[in-house]
Amino acid sequence: MSALATALAQVSETADRLSRLSARAHQNPYTLVDWPTAVDPERDWFGTPEYVSLHGTAVWEGLDDTARRRVAFHEAAGFFSLNIHGEKSLIQGLAARLYRSDLAGAAGYLHHFLDEENKHSVYFGGFCTRYARVHRSRQASLRTDRPRDVDDLLFFAKTLIFEEIVDHYNRVQARDGRLHPLARFINDHHHREEARHLVFGRRLVTALWQAGDWDARTAAEIRDDLGRFVTATWREYYHPDVYADAGLDDPWELAETAWSAPAQRAHRRNVSADCLRFLATAGVLTEEPADAF
Amino acid sequence: MRSETEIRAELRTFVQRHAGQVAITDDMPLFTLRVLRSVHLPELIILLERLRGAPIDVEQLRMGDFDGIDAMMASFGGKP
Numbered sequence: 001m002s003a004l005a006t007a008l009a010q011v012s013e014t015a016d017r018l019s020r021l022s023a024r025a026h027q028n029p030y031t032l033v034d035w036p037t038a039v040d041p042e043r044d045w046f047g048t049p050e051y052v053s054l055h056g057t058a059v060w061e062g063l064d065d066t067a068r069r070r071v072a073f074h075e076a077a078g079f080f081s082l083n084i085h086g087e088k089s090l091i092q093g094l095a096a097r098l099y100r101s102d103l104a105g106a107a108g109y110l111h112h113f114l115d116e117e118n119k120h121s122v123y124f125g126g127f128c129t130r131y132a133r134v135h136r137s138r139q140a141s142l143r144t145d146r147p148r149d150v151d152d153l154l155f156f157a158k159t160l161i162f163e164e165i166v167d168h169y170n171r172v173q174a175r176d177g178r179l180h181p182l183a184r185f186i187n188d189h190h191h192r193e194e195a196r197h198l199v200f201g202r203r204l205v206t207a208l209w210q211a212g213d214w215d216a217r218t219a220a221e222i223r224d225d226l227g228r229f230v231t232a233t234w235r236e237y238y239h240p241d242v243y244a245d246a247g248l249d250d251p252w253e254l255a256e257t258a259w260s261a262p263a264q265r266a267h268r269r270n271v272s273a274d275c276l277r278f279l280a281t282a283g284v285l286t287e288e289p290a291d292a293f
Numbered sequence: 294m295r296s297e298t299e300i301r302a303e304l305r306t307f308v309q310r311h312a313g314q315v316a317i318t319d320d321m322p323l324f325t326l327r328v329l330r331s332v333h334l335p336e337l338i339i340l341l342e343r344l345r346g347a348p349i350d351v352e353q354l355r356m357g358d359f360d361g362i363d364a365m366m367a368s369f370g371g372k373p
Contacts, residue, residue, distance in 0.1 A: 136348075136351050136352070137335075137351065138334060138335040138338040138339060138351055139334065139335055140331060140334045140338075140351060140354055141331045142324060142330070142331045142334075142356050143356075144330075144331075225330065225332055228330070228332035228333065229332050231332075231336065232332050232333070232334070232335040232336060235335045235336055235339060236335060240339070240342065240343075240348075241348070252339070252342055252343035252346070253343065255339065255343070256343060
């Protein structure tokens with residue numbers, strides 16, 4: 001039996017409960033939103049200003065409110081794009097495990113997980129394609145010959161890291177009364193569904209880590225990979241294309257400046273804290289990710 | 294855009310930072326030898342874009358494009 005099959009059997013009660021909640025919360029993403037014909041990026045806030053990646057830098061201090069709203073709008077499109085790409089990878093990984101011979105008993109919740117991730121991308125894509133554009137990701141996956149148990153653990157642990165960081169932004173922005181109602185809705189809706197995925201992810205990653213028979217070298221490689229993934233995930237929040245769309249000069253240099261700014265380092269550490277605390281408590285990570293902060 | 298010498302120097306610094314005790318040469322197949330892995334790509338791509346001053350088409354990437362400093366220079370070192 002694979003480590004993942006063992007772990008899924010251990011969290012089956014949680015998965016069944018979450019499946020019932022998902023069935024009850026099932027919605028139609030094509031009718032739920034009344035999309036405005038147009039939006040005004042320089043009049044309304046589409047992202048929480050304190051969560052814009054330039055916040056705390058000299059460039060941000062030099063912008064007037066109109067320019068700050070414009071940056072926040074394009075960064076919202078960048079954030080939603082980042083979600084689209086993250087969910088594409090997630091959908092691929094879930095689909096690859098759906099009805100795998102040793103996981104057939106867990107198909108019920110995987111179906112809900114897949115369904116909900118696809119719907120989220122309908123909202124994110126709906127915003128980006130109507131009012132901005134879908135920004136590219138720099139995440140790319142090269143084929144490896146890692147053992148399946150290691151691949152399974154890395155897939156669900158990376159999914160959890162990605163979703164924990166995103167969810168922090170969703171929670172903050174859903175509650176931010178300064179934001180345009182559409183931006184608040186997309187963040188709020190995503191948060192409500194991700195809350196179930198995070199419960200599942202935390203329980204599964206804990207069980208999967210315990211179920212695996214990791215030797216010291218494998219455990220070290222897993223830890224290194226996950227630490228690097230934290231850094232890689234955060235790098236995507238500093239998107240030169242977003243800065244260029246907002247009309248800012250030298251977008252690559254700006255991305256580097258923002259990434260290195262003390263205020264942004266502190267922000268990343270603060271947003272990551274819950275997730276890293278969980279991974280440390282579960283024994284998955286033993287030290288802070290290199291270069292992330 | 295920086296000179297080839299400058300770009301190579303920056304790439305060597307990046308790779309060495311992730312290579313630990315491994316001695317790096319420009320023709321070393323970094324991904325084949327797992328000195329670098331997929332999780333390094335976002336940082337590496339943004340570094341290459343900054344050095345060349347132009348975006349890289351991520352959807353057209355092949356593993357061979359990154360498998361060594363020489364390979365990166367051949368794929369991304371010239372004018373876009």
